[in-house]
């Protein structure tokens with residue numbers, strides 16, 4: 001693991017790192033914020049999954065989360081949204097597929113399958129690396145994310161009952177099987193058999209999961225992607241039908257940006273802190 005840069009931040013330390021990912025067969029970058037409490041003891045950790053086009057830095061630079069993580073004594077981890085610079089055909093052609101758009105799936109289609117194993121990366125490989133190198137309590141782990149990363153966080157929590165203490169999302173893509181972002185990604189990474197897509201679709205998983213983990217979601221009602229890509233009404237309907245616990249807060253006037261995310265970041269960190277520090 002190579003340290004790229006470090007910054008003191010709210011009396012803790014924010015570091016940017018690079019390592020050779022075994023599951024992705026490629027170098028990956030990630031960031032870790034260690035709160036001041038970690039100087040003396042192991043701390044819980046909150047993983048953040050970013051949206052389309054993001055690297056690990058968007059969240060650390062724009063979300064304003066470190067001040068709340070420092071207050072509660074929680075570590076934050078963010079990671080790049082895909083491997084990069086692989087030279088694959090089409091890798092850089094669009095913002096919603098290939099580099100910056102891994103969709104947190106394990107690709108099965110060529111040429112992506114060898115490199116785009118982002119589900120396994122987030123669920124297994126990166127946590128193992130983090131637990132080895134940082135003073136973190138591996139039994140107190142939560143997850144959240146934004147947009148494509150909100151989709152990733154919800155899917156990962158629903159598919160891994162007991163692994164995460166809590167999950168939340170800003171403006172998540174809750175039904176990728178039913179919009180152009182999701183169908184483009186899933187057909188490219190997973191192929192045409194839609195049965196294989198269901199394991200990565202939050203609304204489908206709510207019907208099947210053994211997990212009863214509550215879903216905490218914030219959505220801006222002036223979000224430019226609301227109707228065509230985010231479709232929170234689908235999550236509302238399926239959670240009601242399945243009696244799955246959901247808190248969906250709708251915020252008038254807010255868009256899809258990090259201005260929205262930073263506005264409600266304190267609520268999300270407080271929510272996770274309640275469960276991580278219980």
Ligand SMILES: N[C@@H](CCC(=O)N[C@@H](CSC=O)C(=O)NCC(=O)O)C(=O)O
Nearest residue numbers: 051052053054058095146147148149258
């Ligand atoms: N049209 C834009 C789309 C990219 C975009 O809006 N990305 C969002 C996430 S969208 C869903 O996953 C984002 O978080 N951007 C980074 C940021 O710092 O705001 C484009 O072409 O870039």
